[in-house]
Amino acid sequence: xxxxxxxxxxxxxxxxxxxxxxxxxxxxxxxxxxxxxxxxxxxxxxxxxxxxxxxxxxxxxxxxxxxxxxxxxxxxxxxxxxxxxxxxxxxxxxxxxxxxxxxxxxxxxxxxxxxxxxxxxxxxxxxxxxxxxxxxxxxxxxxxxxxxxxxxxxxxxxxxxxxxxxxxxxxxxxxxxxxxxxxxxxxxxxxxxxxxxxxxxxxxxxxxxxxxxxxxxxxxxxxxxxxxxxxxxxxxxxxxxxxxxxxxxxxxxxxxxxxxxxxxxxxxxxxxxxxxxxxxxxxxxxxxxxxxxxxxxxxxxxxxxxxxxxxxxxxxxxxxxxxxxxxx
Amino acid sequence: xxxxxxxxxxxxxxxxxxxxxxxxxxxxxxxxxxxxxxxxxxxxxxxxxxxxxxxxxxxxxxxxxxxxxxxxxxxxxxxxxxxxxxxxxxxxxxxxxxxxxxxxxxxxxxxxxxxxxxxxxxxxxxxxxxxxxxxxxxxxxxxxxxxxxxxxxxxxxxxxxxxxxxxxxxxxxxxxxxxxxxxxxxxxxxxxxxxxxxxxxxxxxxxxxxxxxxxxxxxxxxxxxxxxxxxxxxxxxxxxxxxxxxxxxxxxxxxxxxxxxxxxxxxxxxxxxxxxxxxxxxxxxxxxxxxxxxxxxxxxxxxxxxxxxxxxxxxxxxxxxxxxxxxx
Ligand SMILES: [Ca+2]
Ligand SMILES: [Ca+2]
Ligand SMILES: [Zn+2]
Ligand SMILES: [Zn+2]
Numbered sequence: 001x002x003x004x005x006x007x008x009x010x011x012x013x014x015x016x017x018x019x020x021x022x023x024x025x026x027x028x029x030x031x032x033x034x035x036x037x038x039x040x041x042x043x044x045x046x047x048x049x050x051x052x053x054x055x056x057x058x059x060x061x062x063x064x065x066x067x068x069x070x071x072x073x074x075x076x077x078x079x080x081x082x083x084x085x086x087x088x089x090x091x092x093x094x095x096x097x098x099x100x101x102x103x104x105x106x107x108x109x110x111x112x113x114x115x116x117x118x119x120x121x122x123x124x125x126x127x128x129x130x131x132x133x134x135x136x137x138x139x140x141x142x143x144x145x146x147x148x149x150x151x152x153x154x155x156x157x158x159x160x161x162x163x164x165x166x167x168x169x170x171x172x173x174x175x176x177x178x179x180x181x182x183x184x185x186x187x188x189x190x191x192x193x194x195x196x197x198x199x200x201x202x203x204x205x206x207x208x209x210x211x212x213x214x215x216x217x218x219x220x221x222x223x224x225x226x227x228x229x230x231x232x233x234x235x236x237x238x239x240x241x242x243x244x245x246x247x248x249x250x251x252x253x254x255x256x257x258x259x260x261x262x263x264x265x266x267x268x269x270x271x272x273x274x275x276x277x278x279x280x281x282x283x284x285x286x287x288x289x290x291x292x293x294x295x296x297x298x299x300x301x302x303x304x305x306x307x308x309x310x311x312x313x314x315x316x317x318x319x320x321x322x323x324x325x326x327x328x
Numbered sequence: 329x330x331x332x333x334x335x336x337x338x339x340x341x342x343x344x345x346x347x348x349x350x351x352x353x354x355x356x357x358x359x360x361x362x363x364x365x366x367x368x369x370x371x372x373x374x375x376x377x378x379x380x381x382x383x384x385x386x387x388x389x390x391x392x393x394x395x396x397x398x399x400x401x402x403x404x405x406x407x408x409x410x411x412x413x414x415x416x417x418x419x420x421x422x423x424x425x426x427x428x429x430x431x432x433x434x435x436x437x438x439x440x441x442x443x444x445x446x447x448x449x450x451x452x453x454x455x456x457x458x459x460x461x462x463x464x465x466x467x468x469x470x471x472x473x474x475x476x477x478x479x480x481x482x483x484x485x486x487x488x489x490x491x492x493x494x495x496x497x498x499x500x501x502x503x504x505x506x507x508x509x510x511x512x513x514x515x516x517x518x519x520x521x522x523x524x525x526x527x528x529x530x531x532x533x534x535x536x537x538x539x540x541x542x543x544x545x546x547x548x549x550x551x552x553x554x555x556x557x558x559x560x561x562x563x564x565x566x567x568x569x570x571x572x573x574x575x576x577x578x579x580x581x582x583x584x585x586x587x588x589x590x591x592x593x594x595x596x597x598x599x600x601x602x603x604x605x606x607x608x609x610x611x612x613x614x615x616x617x618x619x620x621x622x623x624x625x626x627x628x629x630x631x632x633x634x635x636x637x638x639x640x641x642x643x644x645x646x647x648x649x650x651x652x653x654x655x656x
Binding site: 083092093141142156158159163164165166167168169170171172173175176177178179180187188189190191250253254257260261262263264265266267268269292293294295296297299300 | 411420421469470484486487491492493494495496497498499500501503504505506507508515516517518519578581582585588589590591592593594595596597620621622623624625627628
């Protein structure tokens with residue numbers, strides 16, 4: 001009928017985006033302009049089988065909704081924590097944040113279920129892809145994104161493409177070390193920027209300060225009994241707590257030195273900070289680059305991302321950019 | 329005549345290679361197999377005019393000798409300390425080791441004098457090119473070379489090509505920082521691997537030890553009056569001087585941590601150490617990677633270069649690889 005034909009013409013080219021994090025499993029319908037048309041969130045199951053089933057179930061629901069929303073799904077893009085072989089669509093291994101997530105072929109079951117092409121990459125790399133397509137990285141040949149959240153992730157665009165590395169652990173920027181010893185890191189090493197400047201690192205310091213009854217701001221003199229987070233430390237610093245300021249300064253310095261190390265290796269023209277702590281770190285990082293980077297690296301632009309959903313948008317961008325050429 | 333025709337057939341395709349270092353200016357005729365057919369060495373003049381004149385004079389001598397040596401010179405390749413724009417053939421700026429060496433167009437005068445194409449790149453990048461064509465980097469898509477000499481230089485091959493960076497200061501690997509504070513570096517920052525592990529850094533520590541009368545090996549109990557170098561420190565360590573061993577361990581740890589930072593950024597399959605200190609550092613660097621790198625980065629091969637003239641061979645390789653396509 002004519003009305004169906006018009007519907008077809010009005011269909012929006014879209015992607016199904018999946019984001020597998022330590023806490024949540026999320027699926028979204030994302031249209032080619034980078035708008036999240038609809039989003040679904042569930043707790044990420046702790047074991048393999050229920051997790052795979054939930055991924056397929058959520059994707060199926062989204063596929064059905066996509067029809068009524070006039071979104072034509074060109075493929076499925078998956079962003080996941082852990083190390084990924086994007087050529088094979090396989091999760092190679094993962095940190096303890098996502099258990100039972102080693103040697104997992106995501107492409108085959110999703111592709112079989114929906115007869116669609118499937119792309120998979122790690123969350124840091126997806127964040128970089130999101131910036132390349134929808135964010136500050138648009139049209140920038142060489143840039144780096146550093147995501148400061150619970151941990152620290154990263155993604156590198158070099159000559160407009162991601163650097164994956166020879167064993168798919170390129171851009172593990174959270175594990176750049178800025179001390180010969182320094183605080184212990186989840187990776188088993190010490191002195192990584194993740195161990196200084198991540199949300200977990202700030203929470204660790206906040207807890208220590210609270211135990212020592214040092215986490216007090218104005219009118220707050222005793223130990224807190226509520227769960228202590230990085231936000232407590234940041235608030236205490238804002239209220240002028242000198243110890244909290246010192247901890248935050250050290251975290252910023254560590255992050256800044258780590259980022260300068262990236263500049264002296266790759267010399268990108270742009271660094272995009274994202275994640276919940278990005279805005280906290282932007283100014284100190286700029287300041288450190290001005291004082292400690294080589295002169296020609298001081299021209300590097302540093303900005304905070306304005307994307308709300310870098311992982312989902314990056315996952316979607318693989319579909320939107322690669323579906324027509326069908327390259328993995 | 330027939331004899332001239334045979335001469336022509338027997339001509340070896342060759343390059344003129346120029347190496348501009350802090351101490352010497354060297355020119356060489358290098359044939360396509362990577363053999364240095366003839367080499368010329370002069371002290372590098374301290375000022376611009378005499379230096380440019382000497383470069384042209386030495387190249388002219390070499391051009392004349394090339395005829396009698398049956399080497400057909402396809403072009404001139406220049407390796408220089410400092411930062412280079414290889415597209416323009418211009419030295420942008422330099423450390424204090426080479427004075428009056430800022431905004432120097434090397435391509436135009438050399439090309440005008442000899443009617444040959446001219447390529448210019450920095451010494452660390454040339455070392456990487458040399459490894460790619462003649463050394464351990466042959467056929468390796470992603471590798472990094474770290475040159476530990478008086479200073480520390482570097483070069484990065486990614487997808488078979490050099491990374492130059494957005495302002496031509498990529499692969500400034502000597503200025504990767506491994507401490508939030510640490511020893512002062514020639515670049516103005518602190519804690520750079522060059523400030524821990526370069527020849528100058530070891531010499532600095534050796535001098536301190538000698539001043540404190542601590543630089544004694546077997547049968548050596550008083551202060552030395554001869555010029556103290558890194559070699560004194562290395563010897564003292566070999567003779568079991570505990571303080572010297574500790575200094576060398578710290579230098580090795582710093583270099584190793586810096587190299588792991590490169591692995592967690594680029595994840596190359598190979599790291600090639602070159603320069604006079606390479607063999608000293610190879611084992612400790614391997615050990616550190618095994619204990620502090622992410623598991624998938626532990627598979628990175630680490631080798632010591634077996635090239636005797638990385639800068640000259642790298643300069644020559646630009647000519648030999650690019651002369652036929654005439655790309656700069
Ligand atoms: Ca990554
Ligand atoms: Ca270099
Ligand atoms: Zn770590
Ligand atoms: Zn430095």
